[in-house]
Amino acid sequence: MTIIQEIPVLITIFGGTGDLAKRKLYPALFRLFKKGHLKNSFAVIGTARREWSNDYYQEVVLESIQQLSNDDAEKKAFASHFYYLSHNVEHTQHYDQLKHLADTLDATYHTLGNRVFYLSVAPNFFGTIAQHIKTQHLLTSNGFNRLIIEKPFGHNLQTAIELNNQLTQTFDENQIFRIDHYLGKEMVQNITALRCHNALLKACWHAEYIDNIQITLAESVGFEDRAGYYDKSGALRDMVQNHIFQILSLLSMELPETLNGENIREEKASVLRHLRMYDENAIKEHFVRAQYIGNDDIIGYKEEPDIDAYTRTETFVAGKIFIDNARWKNIPFYIRTGKRLSHKDTSVHIQFKPTSPEVAGNLLSIHIQPEEQIRLFINTKEQGLSHHIQMIDLTKTYTQQNAPEAYERLILECLHGDMTNFAHREEIELSWAFIDRIRHAWDNDTQSNIPTYTAGSMGPIESIQLLEKDGFHWINQ
Ligand code: BG6
Numbered sequence: 001m002t003i004i005q006e007i008p009v010l011i012t013i014f015g016g017t018g019d020l021a022k023r024k025l026y027p028a029l030f031r032l033f034k035k036g037h038l039k040n041s042f043a044v045i046g047t048a049r050r051e052w053s054n055d056y057y058q059e060v061v062l063e064s065i066q067q068l069s070n071d072d073a074e075k076k077a078f079a080s081h082f083y084y085l086s087h088n089v090e091h092t093q094h095y096d097q098l099k100h101l102a103d104t105l106d107a108t109y110h111t112l113g114n115r116v117f118y119l120s121v122a123p124n125f126f127g128t129i130a131q132h133i134k135t136q137h138l139l140t141s142n143g144f145n146r147l148i149i150e151k152p153f154g155h156n157l158q159t160a161i162e163l164n165n166q167l168t169q170t171f172d173e174n175q176i177f178r179i180d181h182y183l184g185k186e187m188v189q190n191i192t193a194l195r196c197h198n199a200l201l202k203a204c205w206h207a208e209y210i211d212n213i214q215i216t217l218a219e220s221v222g223f224e225d226r227a228g229y230y231d232k233s234g235a236l237r238d239m240v241q242n243h244i245f246q247i248l249s250l251l252s253m254e255l256p257e258t259l260n261g262e263n264i265r266e267e268k269a270s271v272l273r274h275l276r277m278y279d280e281n282a283i284k285e286h287f288v289r290a291q292y293i294g295n296d297d298i299i300g301y302k303e304e305p306d307i308d309a310y311t312r313t314e315t316f317v318a319g320k321i322f323i324d325n326a327r328w329k330n331i332p333f334y335i336r337t338g339k340r341l342s343h344k345d346t347s348v349h350i351q352f353k354p355t356s357p358e359v360a361g362n363l364l365s366i367h368i369q370p371e372e373q374i375r376l377f378i379n380t381k382e383q384g385l386s387h388h389i390q391m392i393d394l395t396k397t398y399t400q401q402n403a404p405e406a407y408e409r410l411i412l413e414c415l416h417g418d419m420t421n422f423a424h425r426e427e428i429e430l431s432w433a434f435i436d437r438i439r440h441a442w443d444n445d446t447q448s449n450i451p452t453y454t455a456g457s458m459g460p461i462e463s464i465q466l467l468e469k470d471g472f473h474w475i476n477q
Contacts, residue, residue: 007415008041010102010111012138014089014129015120016046016057020150025120026064028407033078034069037412041112043105047087047098057084081109089125095136102138113143116414123152127166134170148177148414151242152233153423156439157432164425173425177414182243183421184406186398187368191250191348194366194374196259201364204352206327211351211361212472215247217337218345218458222298223315227306234313236289236435236442239337245272245431246423247348248333252323261420265427272430276322283441286321289314290451290460292340298455301340312450314442315339318463320470332470336463340455344370349475355379359389365475372398 011029013021032038046057058079069075085101087094106113117133119126126149132138139145147167154160167176182188195201204210217239223230230238249268256263278286292315294300301307301315316338322330346368354361359379367373375395382388413421453460458474467473 004036006039008112009114011116012045013118017048022064024407030065031408041110043109044082051086052084095132113140118148130170147171153428178423181406184410207329207331211353213333214349215335218341235317241435265424269426274325287319288462290316292455293452295455
């Protein structure tokens with residue numbers, strides 16, 4: 001049995017009245033409290049522009065964890081650690097008030113100078129806040145100081161570099177925890193374990209045995225209430241630059257001899273340095289963008305009230321990516337993601353080469369969500385007198401009740417100073433360099449028709465053809 005040690009810490013949440021804080025952060029912190037990772041020596045300061053009292057803030061926190069326990073005393077005890085300060089991120093003197101409160105809570109709760117600054121605000125404020133944290137002396141010298149930020153990390157390579165430069169004026173790279181919530185998902189964390197601890201897979205994990213790898217991040221939902229953001233971003237920036245590239249690099253990196261955060265992040269960045277960069281013609285050949293059109297129940301993207309009727313923003317992307325190194329020589333990685341597809345399916349499929357033309361190759365499928373599953377398809381003799389070969393499906397389905405949620409894991413890993421599952425500056429910049437080329441090619445092409453797909457389907461015909469011309473097909477069409 002592992003003994004859980006409480007981690008003394010003062011967490012300041014910028015954007016404490018926001019949706020993310022209520023939906024994800026307070027519940028995640030409560031789960032850590034229930035398990036004992038946070039106990040007596042922790043406090044949370046919520047800040048935002050609104051004028052809230054501590055009492056009101058604590059009620060909001062209580063409301064957000066209502067469903068997570070029947071024990072009212074426990075919920076109240078948790079909420080009593082929360083303090084609110086109205087704050088304008090541009091006003092220097094507000095940081096002085098924040099420092100005063102932080103120092104007081106540090107002394108009251110014995111948080112030992114350990115501080116986490118969680119920026120749950122619009123990214124254009126990241127730089128200002130980080131700068132003020134330094135100039136107004138919110139950093140301590142006796143404990144750890146860590147910054148957590150949420151995507152988007154820039155809008156393209158240049159803005160990502162600018163943002164990283166701003167942040168590193170206050171924090172060292174090893175104090176910056178960039179959340180990509182996909183890295184907190186159980187089955188994404190399982191990829192490295194699977195690759196590392198199975199001789200079977202380790203030996204075959206390269207071009208000689210693998211035909212292609214597929215990454216699907218399909219969503220049945222639309223852009224929900226984020227029209228303004230989504231129409232400027234599109235599927236390429238929203239899902240490919242971050243989540244898909246994180247999964248791609250975990251699948252394709254060289255395995256470091258020692259599995260620690262630093263080595264893993266270095267290997268992930270290293271493989272991204274070998275991405276084959278496409279020119280405009282190659283982009284046309286290897287990348288597909290599309291927009292959904294309506295069906296009987298759902299209106300089309302362009303008909304959405306808050307979306308420009310002439311928008312060329314893509315709600316679907318499929319692409320073929322190559323990594324030009326010895327391990328992956330000419331092996332395609334097919335990726336696809338889209339909104340308003342037939343169903344939610346986040347999965348990875350590793351299609352092994354067949355051993356003969358008569359039998360299908362092995363398949364390893366990692367289902368990330370909604371099911372958490374690993375399926376290995378292997379060939380065996382059919383039972384009985386027959387000598388036919390049949391493929392059997394070895395499936396493990398994870399059914400753990402109350403499994404930790406991505407934010408719970410990631411916040412805990414940050415408290416432990418474990419950077420393995422956070423995006424490194426270099427990874428971000430390398431993936432933007434690849435994405436920018438596609439973006440530029442698409443943005444420059446203002447004439448050609450953008451393919452469409454019907455809401456509720458699995459994307460445009462062009463996405464199917466992308467694989468068909470190579471003799472493959474999407475697993476889970
Ligand atoms: C976010 C995107 O990063 O991920 C959203 O901005 C998307 O558009 C979401 O819906 C998907 O996350 P999940 O965990 O529901 O697959």
